[in-house]
Amino acid sequence: MPRAYIIILLDEEISRTPNHDAGIAAMSISMVAYDEGLGSCILGAVEREKLREILKVPEFLAVALVVALGYPAENPVVEPVKDGDIKYWLDENGVLHVPKRNLKDIVRWNE
Numbered sequence: 001m002p003r004a005y006i007i008i009l010l011d012e013e014i015s016r017t018p019n020h021d022a023g024i025a026a027m028s029i030s031m032v033a034y035d036e037g038l039g040s041c042i043l044g045a046v047e048r049e050k051l052r053e054i055l056k057v058p059e060f061l062a063v064a065l066v067v068a069l070g071y072p073a074e075n076p077v078v079e080p081v082k083d084g085d086i087k088y089w090l091d092e093n094g095v096l097h098v099p100k101r102n103l104k105d106i107v108r109w110n111e
């Protein structure tokens, strides 16, 4: 259960690349959180209008992303993707397995 949420707001009148900026901010927050021993999850699937109402976000600011923060309760294991399946799974001991594609499978080189 997250202990805190950071809502990243965009003033779209002052940047022409607002979504890039929000992504950079979210990533920076996650990395600093990790360095401080916190877990994080970047959330894009949020109820923006509800958040706006609850937090009284003025109209000129757009709700871009949310970063949930908390003390990690799991020790997930990163492992290579098998048979193209990237779904996370829990084993019988409650360990979360997180399949990741290999770098060589996602990097493309010019001729």
Ligand SMILES: Cc1cc2nc3c(=O)[nH]c(=O)nc-3n(C[C@H](O)[C@H](O)[C@H](O)COP(=O)(O)O)c2cc1C
Pocket: 041, 042, 043, 044, 045, 046, 065, 098
């Ligand atoms: C822009 C963006 C939006 C995301 N939105 C969600 C979300 O709404 N809900 C969710 O569970 N994960 C969301 N994720 C995925 C998690 O933040 C996280 O990146 C993902 O679980 C991969 O983490 P892991 O591979 O280190 O476990 C989003 C990621 C990004 C980059």
